[in-house]
Amino acid sequence: NAGVTQTPKFRILKIGQSMTLQCTQDMNHNYMYWYRQDPGMGLKLIYYSVGAGITDKGEVPNGYNVSRSTTEDFPLRLELAAPSQTSVYFCASSYSDRGPHEQYFGPGTRLTVT
Amino acid sequence: KQEVTQIPAALSVPEGENLVLNCSFTDSAIYNLQWFRQDPGKGLTSLLLIQSSQREQTSGRLNASLDKSSGRSTLYIAASQPGDSATYLCAVRLIRNGQNFVFGPGTRLSVLP
Numbered sequence: 228n229a230g231v232t233q234t235p236k237f238r239i240l241k242i243g244q245s246m247t248l249q250c251t252q253d254m255n256h257n258y259m260y261w262y263r264q265d266p267g268m269g270l271k272l273i274y275y276s277v278g279a280g281i282t283d284k285g286e287v288p289n290g291y292n293v294s295r296s297t298t299e300d301f302p303l304r305l306e307l308a309a310p311s312q313t314s315v316y317f318c319a320s321s322y323s324d325r326g327p328h329e330q331y332f333g334p335g336t337r338l339t340v341t
Numbered sequence: 342k343q344e345v346t347q348i349p350a351a352l353s354v355p356e357g358e359n360l361v362l363n364c365s366f367t368d369s370a371i372y373n374l375q376w377f378r379q380d381p382g383k384g385l386t387s388l389l390l391i392q393s394s395q396r397e398q399t400s401g402r403l404n405a406s407l408d409k410s411s412g413r414s415t416l417y418i419a420a421s422q423p424g425d426s427a428t429y430l431c432a433v434r435l436i437r438n439g440q441n442f443v444f445g446p447g448t449r450l451s452v453l454p
Contacts (some may be wrong), residue, residue, distance in 0.1 A: 231384075260442075262444075263351040267446060268446055269345065269430065269432075269443075269444030269445050269446045269447065270385075270432075270442075271444075272441060272442065275441075279345070285441065286441075299396040307384075317384055317385065319385075329375065329387055329390050329440065330375065330385075330387065330432075331387065332377075332384040332385040332387075333384050334383060335382075335383070335384050335396075337382075
Protein backbone atom coordinates (compact mmCIF):
# COMPACT_ATOMS: atom_id res chain seq x y z
CA ASN A 228 0.00 0.00 0.00
CA ALA A 229 1.18 3.50 -0.80
CA GLY A 230 -0.88 4.85 2.11
CA VAL A 231 -1.85 8.51 1.79
CA THR A 232 -0.31 10.38 -1.11
CA GLN A 233 -0.43 14.13 -1.78
CA THR A 234 0.48 16.24 -4.78
CA PRO A 235 2.15 18.61 -5.34
CA LYS A 236 4.87 18.65 -2.67
CA PHE A 237 5.52 22.37 -3.11
CA ARG A 238 3.68 25.22 -4.80
CA ILE A 239 3.98 28.98 -5.04
CA LEU A 240 0.82 30.89 -5.89
CA LYS A 241 0.20 34.54 -6.59
CA ILE A 242 -2.55 36.31 -4.67
CA GLY A 243 -5.91 35.65 -6.29
CA GLN A 244 -4.88 32.45 -8.08
CA SER A 245 -6.64 29.15 -7.51
CA MET A 246 -5.38 25.62 -7.18
CA THR A 247 -6.35 22.12 -6.12
CA LEU A 248 -4.34 20.03 -3.69
CA GLN A 249 -4.72 16.35 -4.44
CA CYS A 250 -5.03 13.59 -1.84
CA THR A 251 -5.45 9.86 -2.45
CA GLN A 252 -5.49 6.92 -0.07
CA ASP A 253 -5.43 3.22 -0.96
CA MET A 254 -6.34 1.78 2.45
CA ASN A 255 -10.11 1.81 1.87
CA HIS A 256 -10.53 4.27 4.73
CA ASN A 257 -13.92 5.89 4.92
CA TYR A 258 -12.80 8.99 6.85
CA MET A 259 -10.54 11.61 5.29
CA TYR A 260 -9.33 14.96 6.62
CA TRP A 261 -7.52 18.10 5.54
CA TYR A 262 -5.37 19.99 8.03
CA ARG A 263 -3.13 23.01 7.84
CA GLN A 264 -0.05 23.48 9.97
CA ASP A 265 1.40 26.92 10.59
CA PRO A 266 4.90 27.36 12.08
CA GLY A 267 5.02 26.51 15.80
CA MET A 268 1.34 25.62 15.85
CA GLY A 269 -0.62 22.44 16.03
CA LEU A 270 -2.62 21.18 13.10
CA LYS A 271 -5.99 22.75 12.48
CA LEU A 272 -8.81 20.87 10.76
CA ILE A 273 -10.07 22.50 7.56
CA TYR A 274 -12.59 19.95 6.24
CA TYR A 275 -13.34 16.31 6.74
CA SER A 276 -15.38 13.58 5.07
CA VAL A 277 -16.98 10.49 6.59
CA GLY A 278 -17.56 8.82 3.25
CA ALA A 279 -18.02 9.37 -0.46
CA GLY A 280 -20.46 12.19 -1.11
CA ILE A 281 -20.31 13.56 2.44
CA THR A 282 -18.16 16.48 3.58
CA ASP A 283 -18.25 18.82 6.54
CA LYS A 284 -16.45 21.89 7.82
CA GLY A 285 -13.75 21.77 10.41
CA GLU A 286 -12.31 24.57 12.50
CA VAL A 287 -10.89 26.77 9.68
CA PRO A 288 -12.88 26.19 6.44
CA ASN A 289 -13.01 29.74 5.06
CA GLY A 290 -11.34 30.10 1.67
CA TYR A 291 -11.38 26.37 0.94
CA ASN A 292 -13.67 23.83 -0.68
CA VAL A 293 -13.62 20.05 -0.89
CA SER A 294 -15.36 17.24 -2.67
CA ARG A 295 -15.44 13.48 -2.12
CA SER A 296 -16.72 11.71 -5.21
CA THR A 297 -14.84 8.46 -4.47
CA THR A 298 -13.60 6.68 -1.35
CA GLU A 299 -9.99 7.13 -2.44
CA ASP A 300 -9.81 10.83 -3.36
CA PHE A 301 -10.35 13.98 -1.32
CA PRO A 302 -9.14 17.09 -3.18
CA LEU A 303 -8.88 20.48 -1.47
CA ARG A 304 -9.62 23.55 -3.58
CA LEU A 305 -8.25 27.01 -2.82
CA GLU A 306 -10.14 29.82 -4.50
CA LEU A 307 -8.65 33.32 -4.65
CA ALA A 308 -5.48 32.49 -2.74
CA ALA A 309 -4.47 34.90 0.03
CA PRO A 310 -1.15 35.26 1.94
CA SER A 311 -2.93 33.94 5.06
CA GLN A 312 -3.21 30.58 3.28
CA THR A 313 0.56 30.17 3.24
CA SER A 314 0.98 26.97 5.23
CA VAL A 315 1.76 23.28 5.07
CA TYR A 316 -1.30 21.21 4.21
CA PHE A 317 -1.72 17.64 5.35
CA CYS A 318 -4.25 15.10 4.25
CA ALA A 319 -5.10 12.19 6.56
CA SER A 320 -7.38 9.19 6.60
CA SER A 321 -8.79 6.79 9.17
CA TYR A 322 -11.13 3.82 9.26
CA SER A 323 -14.42 3.01 10.91
CA ASP A 324 -16.94 4.80 13.00
CA ARG A 325 -16.56 2.60 16.05
CA GLY A 326 -12.87 1.86 16.00
CA PRO A 327 -9.98 3.91 17.33
CA HIS A 328 -9.80 6.15 14.27
CA GLU A 329 -6.05 5.93 14.11
CA GLN A 330 -5.04 8.57 11.60
CA TYR A 331 -2.57 8.08 8.79
CA PHE A 332 -1.01 11.16 7.23
CA GLY A 333 0.33 12.10 3.83
CA PRO A 334 3.71 13.84 3.41
CA GLY A 335 2.20 17.30 3.08
CA THR A 336 2.05 20.12 0.53
CA ARG A 337 4.02 23.28 1.30
CA LEU A 338 2.13 26.24 -0.16
CA THR A 339 3.38 29.81 -0.38
CA VAL A 340 1.09 32.64 -1.49
CA THR A 341 2.85 35.87 -2.50
CA LYS B 342 -13.56 24.56 23.63
CA GLN B 343 -10.94 21.83 23.84
CA GLU B 344 -7.39 23.11 24.09
CA VAL B 345 -4.29 20.95 23.95
CA THR B 346 -0.93 22.13 25.25
CA GLN B 347 2.47 20.48 25.27
CA ILE B 348 5.33 21.21 27.60
CA PRO B 349 8.16 21.77 27.03
CA ALA B 350 8.09 23.38 23.59
CA ALA B 351 11.65 22.19 22.99
CA LEU B 352 13.97 19.77 24.74
CA SER B 353 17.62 18.88 24.22
CA VAL B 354 19.11 15.83 25.95
CA PRO B 355 22.28 13.73 25.66
CA GLU B 356 22.01 10.31 24.11
CA GLY B 357 20.96 7.54 26.48
CA GLU B 358 18.75 9.61 28.73
CA ASN B 359 15.21 8.62 29.60
CA LEU B 360 12.79 11.48 29.00
CA VAL B 361 9.16 12.45 29.40
CA LEU B 362 7.05 14.62 27.11
CA ASN B 363 3.83 16.09 28.44
CA CYS B 364 0.43 16.70 26.85
CA SER B 365 -2.47 18.43 28.62
CA PHE B 366 -6.07 18.86 27.48
CA THR B 367 -8.88 20.90 28.98
CA ASP B 368 -11.92 18.70 28.26
CA SER B 369 -11.84 15.11 29.50
CA ALA B 370 -14.66 14.04 27.13
CA ILE B 371 -12.38 12.31 24.64
CA TYR B 372 -12.51 9.03 22.74
CA ASN B 373 -8.78 8.61 22.58
CA LEU B 374 -5.41 10.33 22.46
CA GLN B 375 -2.80 9.75 19.79
CA TRP B 376 0.92 10.53 19.85
CA PHE B 377 2.68 11.35 16.58
CA ARG B 378 6.21 11.94 15.45
CA GLN B 379 7.01 14.52 12.77
CA ASP B 380 10.41 14.76 11.10
CA PRO B 381 11.41 18.09 9.51
CA GLY B 382 9.59 18.63 6.23
CA LYS B 383 7.66 15.37 6.58
CA GLY B 384 4.20 14.19 7.47
CA LEU B 385 3.09 12.76 10.80
CA THR B 386 3.76 9.17 11.82
CA SER B 387 1.50 7.58 14.41
CA LEU B 388 3.40 6.25 17.43
CA LEU B 389 0.77 5.22 19.96
CA LEU B 390 -2.98 5.51 20.38
CA ILE B 391 -4.59 5.23 23.82
CA GLN B 392 -8.32 4.67 24.10
CA SER B 393 -10.13 6.63 26.82
CA SER B 394 -10.68 3.40 28.78
CA GLN B 395 -6.97 2.57 28.79
CA ARG B 396 -4.26 3.83 31.12
CA GLU B 397 -1.21 3.20 28.95
CA GLN B 398 0.19 1.79 25.74
CA THR B 399 3.68 0.57 24.98
CA SER B 400 5.65 0.15 21.78
CA GLY B 401 9.33 -0.70 22.02
CA ARG B 402 11.11 2.08 23.91
CA LEU B 403 7.96 4.21 23.99
CA ASN B 404 5.33 4.22 26.70
CA ALA B 405 2.33 6.54 26.68
CA SER B 406 0.05 7.02 29.66
CA LEU B 407 -3.34 8.67 29.95
CA ASP B 408 -5.03 10.21 32.98
CA LYS B 409 -8.30 11.40 31.54
CA SER B 410 -9.66 12.83 34.77
CA SER B 411 -6.72 15.19 35.15
CA GLY B 412 -6.46 15.90 31.43
CA ARG B 413 -2.91 14.64 31.04
CA SER B 414 -0.88 12.26 28.94
CA THR B 415 2.82 11.57 29.00
CA LEU B 416 5.08 10.00 26.42
CA TYR B 417 8.07 8.27 27.98
CA ILE B 418 11.07 7.55 25.76
CA ALA B 419 13.62 5.16 27.22
CA ALA B 420 17.33 5.21 26.35
CA SER B 421 17.00 8.05 23.86
CA GLN B 422 18.93 7.93 20.57
CA PRO B 423 19.88 10.64 18.04
CA GLY B 424 17.35 9.06 15.67
CA ASP B 425 14.60 10.02 18.11
CA SER B 426 15.20 13.69 17.26
CA ALA B 427 11.91 15.01 15.86
CA THR B 428 8.82 16.95 16.87
CA TYR B 429 6.31 14.99 18.92
CA LEU B 430 2.64 15.95 18.77
CA CYS B 431 -0.35 14.71 20.70
CA ALA B 432 -3.94 14.86 19.50
CA VAL B 433 -7.24 14.10 21.21
CA ARG B 434 -10.36 12.84 19.47
CA LEU B 435 -13.43 14.56 20.85
CA ILE B 436 -16.62 12.82 21.95
CA ARG B 437 -18.65 15.95 21.19
CA ASN B 438 -17.63 15.79 17.53
CA GLY B 439 -16.15 12.38 16.91
CA GLN B 440 -14.59 13.36 13.62
CA ASN B 441 -12.68 16.20 15.15
CA PHE B 442 -9.16 15.84 16.45
CA VAL B 443 -7.48 18.65 18.34
CA PHE B 444 -3.71 18.81 18.13
CA GLY B 445 -1.15 20.23 20.50
CA PRO B 446 1.64 22.47 19.14
CA GLY B 447 4.30 19.80 19.64
CA THR B 448 7.57 19.33 21.52
CA ARG B 449 10.75 19.59 19.46
CA LEU B 450 13.21 17.00 20.75
CA SER B 451 16.94 16.98 20.03
CA VAL B 452 19.00 14.00 21.22
CA LEU B 453 22.69 14.83 21.12
CA PRO B 454 25.26 12.11 20.35
